[in-house]
Amino acid sequence: MTNLRTTTDSKLKDAVVEELSWVPDVDSTKIGVAVSDGTVTLLGEVTSYSEKVRAAKAVMRVHGVRAVAQEITVKSPWTLTDADIAAKAQAALAASGNVPETVHVVVDNRILTLSGETRWQFQRLAAEHAVEHLRGVLGVHNTTTIKTGPAPADMANRIHAAFVRSADLDSKAINLTTDAEGTVTLRGFVHSAAERRTAAHACWAAPGVTAVHDELVVSL
Template sequence: MTDEALALSVQDELFWDPKVDSEEIAVSADDGTISLRGTVGSFRQKRDARKAAERVHGVVYVENELTVRILTKSRRYDADLRGDVLRALLLDSLIPTTVDAKVSDGYVTLSGTVDWQYQRDEATFVAGNILGVTGVDNEILVGGDGSTVGEVADDIQKAFKRDAKIDADSLTVAASDGKVTLNGSVRSWSEHDAALAAAWAAPGVTTVNDRLTVSY
């Protein structure tokens, strides 16, 4: 697929996604890498625009350079915004009370510790949905016990084989002291995300080094 055709496909996908206002988004492509530029009205739209681009066949990487421009009527004081973020985190049963948030000019920084990566992801998702948030920086640490050993690598490989999205034979896993490293190639971003989720689900994992490449 040519760069022009790939950029057009991404533009079509952005237009097709009802959650994204694609009117002010410019798309360019360079050898499978998509660049998104322009403005959107919320951090959630910026996140959804990236996900839409990653769904397109032929995309190997997305540079999300979109700027969140909050309309005057939707702008919030940082103190009020922080209060809303903290309440939303507290009301989500997946997120432990060890997670904290600070806000500066609409930009949220999350901190604290959690036991699992899915809790860290959930905190980012919840904070990014709050009206007035312009960005989210996740500094939450996954506080596993660091007990990851060779057997866990085998367990992750078995999880790959159970998942219909993943070609387990194309991936390798190394694990030591809570750190997991994934190598190999995947056929789509959906497969990439599924592989990372499977690795993070292993007990004791504190870090996942993502060395996967998307190839077609």
């Protein structure tokens, strides 16, 4: 059994390395890959935080990946000050049509922290995407929270219907529960990390959702 697992991890590592080399805006020669029981650890250095994000997204697309551990270091060639980055970040947030004015940014040692409130998850993500590509940024912490109205009584049914409609989900293998505060908990099995992300994304699209607890297990 150990030999089989080792062989599977070895093949998965080869696939991850190949996928990283396939992405034109990621310098795969600077990224190391380790795999253990389907969990991929990325190591090495990149020149921008956005490249670090792109590398992780590329790995999540590979069949057989259960989880990704990010240990990549960002060493930016840009010597911008925190004040420079803060000004650019504020301008980027203001320029995004999907980011409400209730989102704020603080910069410390070139690491950005987003705070404030939004009504939807896509607005939280829009704020993150607006600043992650900026020059000199070494990391982004998104601490914004979602504040919406009361969760609809039929929220669970709406989410389940979205699962059924999706060609990328096996809705019969996923169980979900909701509470009055808008928290969704997912349990069950999916076939890939990508399917797991699709399930969470479907939940966030439902009105009234304020948090998603993902307890899904990737079963190949």
